Amino acid sequence: xxxxxxxxxxxxxxxxxxxxxxxxxxxxxxxxxxxxxxxxxxxxxxxxxxxxxxxxxxxxxxxxxxxxxxxxxxxxxxxxxxxxxxxxxxxxxxxxxxxxxxxxxxxxxxxxxxxxxxxxxxxxxxxxxxxxxxxxxxxxxxxxxxxxxxxxxxxxxxxxxxxxxxxxxxxxxxxxxxxxxxxxx
Amino acid sequence: xxxxxxxxxxxxxxxxxxxxxxxxxxxxxxxxxxxxxxxxxxxxxxxxxxxxxxxxxxxxxxxxxxxxxxxxxxxxxxxxxxxxxxxxxxxxxxxxxxxxxxxxxxx
Numbered sequence: 001x002x003x004x005x006x007x008x009x010x011x012x013x014x015x016x017x018x019x020x021x022x023x024x025x026x027x028x029x030x031x032x033x034x035x036x037x038x039x040x041x042x043x044x045x046x047x048x049x050x051x052x053x054x055x056x057x058x059x060x061x062x063x064x065x066x067x068x069x070x071x072x073x074x075x076x077x078x079x080x081x082x083x084x085x086x087x088x089x090x091x092x093x094x095x096x097x098x099x100x101x102x103x104x105x106x107x108x109x110x111x112x113x114x115x116x117x118x119x120x121x122x123x124x125x126x127x128x129x130x131x132x133x134x135x136x137x138x139x140x141x142x143x144x145x146x147x148x149x150x151x152x153x154x155x156x157x158x159x160x161x162x163x164x165x166x167x168x169x170x171x172x173x174x175x176x177x178x179x180x181x182x183x184x185x
Numbered sequence: 186x187x188x189x190x191x192x193x194x195x196x197x198x199x200x201x202x203x204x205x206x207x208x209x210x211x212x213x214x215x216x217x218x219x220x221x222x223x224x225x226x227x228x229x230x231x232x233x234x235x236x237x238x239x240x241x242x243x244x245x246x247x248x249x250x251x252x253x254x255x256x257x258x259x260x261x262x263x264x265x266x267x268x269x270x271x272x273x274x275x276x277x278x279x280x281x282x283x284x285x286x287x288x289x290x291x292x
Contacts, residue, residue, distance in 0.1 A: 003219070003226050003229055004216075004219065004229070005212070005215060005229060005231060005275055031239075031240055031241070035240070035241070056242075058241055063235075063238060063240065065240075066238055066239065066240025066241070066242070067233075069240070070235075070270055070271050071206075071271050074206060074270045075208055075209050088258075088261075095209075
């Protein structure tokens with residue numbers, strides 16, 4: 001039996017890295033955007049962040065990631081500030097770079113993938129990411145059921161997210177397909 | 186075995202623990218103590234509890250100001266709720282017979 005503590009320095013490192021890289025890129029890097037970007041990192045780019053996701057109010061959501069963010073902020077890893085106009089914002093703090101260095105080995109290994117996520121998804125709003133991450137979630141679910149029909153995916157996403165129009169869902173799916181993120185039939 | 190040590194009150198003893206909400210130094214110290222006690226430790230415990238989840242599970246509150254309604258997360262309105270940080274306590278346990286030896290090493 002291995003007796004050790006499972007500290008989450010790599011996960012904190014990912015949050016720190018995203019906070020620094022998205023500072024002038026993301027229109028609203030907050031709790032929802034963090035959830036969706038880490039989901040995409042993990043599910044599409046295979047970065048082993050080790051979070052379990054469920055489908056929640058704004059798409060895929062991990063309670064553990066939410067707690068990691070609160071705890072990381074309590075250690076001074078990031079600042080989580082409330083803004084009346086934008087909701088919660090995640091900002092770099094005094095120790096953000098320190099924690100990024102602490103996870104350097106992990107971040108170096110997956111640097112290209114994190115940069116790809118920042119480049120492809122970092123400029124999106126929480127609403128954009130809510131839709132795209134839900135499409136990815138439904139697509140992954142379809143893969144497990146061996147039925148990746150494009151129209152079925154659109155219909156299922158529309159059932160889950162009725163506040164998005166069919167055109168919005170269809171356009172987002174086409175964009176994700178073009179980028180090679182999903183490959184529906 | 187676990188039943189017997191409980192019945193005879195020889196259950197494992199906590200030899201070291203961090204605060205409920207540790208900081209980075211506390212976590213590093215717990216890892217260092219664990220390393221020092223290699224061979225003596227029976228098990229380690231990572232208490233994880235969240236009194237309130239301020240993510241998407243946050244409770245949304247309708248607030249009326251100047252006859253306009255807005256919906257805000259409770260954690261943004263209450264400093265008490267905002268201060269409910271997740272518990273991440275680390276505890277290290279050794280067999281009763283090794284407690285004194287372990288204390289000498291830790292202290």
